[in-house]
Amino acid sequence: MSYITEIKTFAALGSGVIGSGWIARALAHGLDVVAWDPAPGAEAALRQRVANAWPALQKAGLVPGASQERLKFVDTIEECVRDADFIQESAPERLDLKCELHAKISAAARPNALIGSSTSGLLPSEFYADATHPGRCVVGHPFNPVYLLPLVEVVGGEKTDPAAIQAAIAVYRSLGMRPLHVRKEVPGFIADRLLEALWREALHLVNDGVASTGEIDDAIRFGAGLRWSFMGTFLTYTLAGGNAGMRHFMAQFGPALQLPWTYLPAPELTESLIDKVVEGTAEQQGNRSIAELERYRDDCLLAVLGAIKDTKARHGFAFVD
Numbered sequence: 001m002s003y004i005t006e007i008k009t010f011a012a013l014g015s016g017v018i019g020s021g022w023i024a025r026a027l028a029h030g031l032d033v034v035a036w037d038p039a040p041g042a043e044a045a046l047r048q049r050v051a052n053a054w055p056a057l058q059k060a061g062l063v064p065g066a067s068q069e070r071l072k073f074v075d076t077i078e079e080c081v082r083d084a085d086f087i088q089e090s091a092p093e094r095l096d097l098k099c100e101l102h103a104k105i106s107a108a109a110r111p112n113a114l115i116g117s118s119t120s121g122l123l124p125s126e127f128y129a130d131a132t133h134p135g136r137c138v139v140g141h142p143f144n145p146v147y148l149l150p151l152v153e154v155v156g157g158e159k160t161d162p163a164a165i166q167a168a169i170a171v172y173r174s175l176g177m178r179p180l181h182v183r184k185e186v187p188g189f190i191a192d193r194l195l196e197a198l199w200r201e202a203l204h205l206v207n208d209g210v211a212s213t214g215e216i217d218d219a220i221r222f223g224a225g226l227r228w229s230f231m232g233t234f235l236t237y238t239l240a241g242g243n244a245g246m247r248h249f250m251a252q253f254g255p256a257l258q259l260p261w262t263y264l265p266a267p268e269l270t271e272s273l274i275d276k277v278v279e280g281t282a283e284q285q286g287n288r289s290i291a292e293l294e295r296y297r298d299d300c301l302l303a304v305l306g307a308i309k310d311t312k313a314r315h316g317f318a319f320v321d
């Protein structure tokens, strides 16, 4: 089977935080977008979110012909996917819901149109179980904000055709993304497995009264967070071993793994822990709205992405290296 990789029409099912991010990215790349979301008021909320993202996309550079007016909102799943060249589902993270939705999407879509799911960690073999032509079904797990962050994890299920994975990678690349093929189908994939470990430890630190939510965020953003935007943990720790590199690093810090510094199982989400986290983050948010904070985040991301791109070029690296 050959799959459609030259895409003109992008279908988006679910238009919340992530769906609207995909839609903004696709519009900025000059595509026609057809969207569907069953919530009352979803179209107005979507158009508002896309408008909020647009200034950042203009700064990043729009493809000629890109326009928010090329977004059409429709009433049914079938209308959404019928003529689509590529389909991306961003519905709530529930196995039963995704299973039922993908049975309907895949039955109505053209057989060679690729279907991606934004799931953060559900297994494609499970939620594509009832799909028609499951060979073209993949996970394309993005990162928020989808319209600026390049990473998309691409994962196949038991029935996914390897050619469909390569085709999906080509499509995501054409949308300016940096696909990462996750070769083994595991819950949480690669990135969320790492983020989840950090999140669990952060909740333990709040629960145990070690630090406030703001202090924990400071511990990330003024230290490792700055490094992580251009160098991952393995290469960073190689440098931490000095000239002797990773072998010396493992000898010196290996014993700490046995102490252990981490708890790993998640803490129980008691009302008191939830209150501490919600009150702590409300204090961090101050009187700024979510939309204001999104624009602030987007501006910072554009500055970081631009600086990294220029610096990599000076050292002979491409941005995707």
Ligand SMILES: NC(=O)C1=CN([C@@H]2O[C@H](COP(=O)(O)OP(=O)(O)OC[C@H]3O[C@@H](n4cnc5c(N)ncnc54)[C@H](O)[C@@H]3O)[C@@H](O)[C@H]2O)C=CC1
Pocket: 013, 014, 015, 016, 017, 018, 019, 036, 037, 038, 039, 042, 090, 091, 092, 093, 097, 101, 118, 119, 120, 121, 141, 142, 143, 144
């Ligand atoms: N929020 C995040 O940081 C990230 C979320 N994801 C994944 O993206 C997906 C969507 O998550 P969010 O956008 O955060 O959720 P959200 O709650 O912001 O949006 C979900 C949207 O789906 C709609 N919806 C409800 N039932 C539906 C149905 N049967 N079919 C289609 N749409 C339906 C809702 O009306 C809502 O607009 C999930 O699978 C999640 O794991 C992936 C990466 C990051």
Ligand SMILES: C[N+](C)(C)CC(=O)CC(=O)[O-]
Pocket: 120, 142, 143, 144, 192, 195
């Ligand atoms: C919290 N989360 C699991 C939904 C996060 C992601 O999936 C990726 C991200 O954007 O951090």
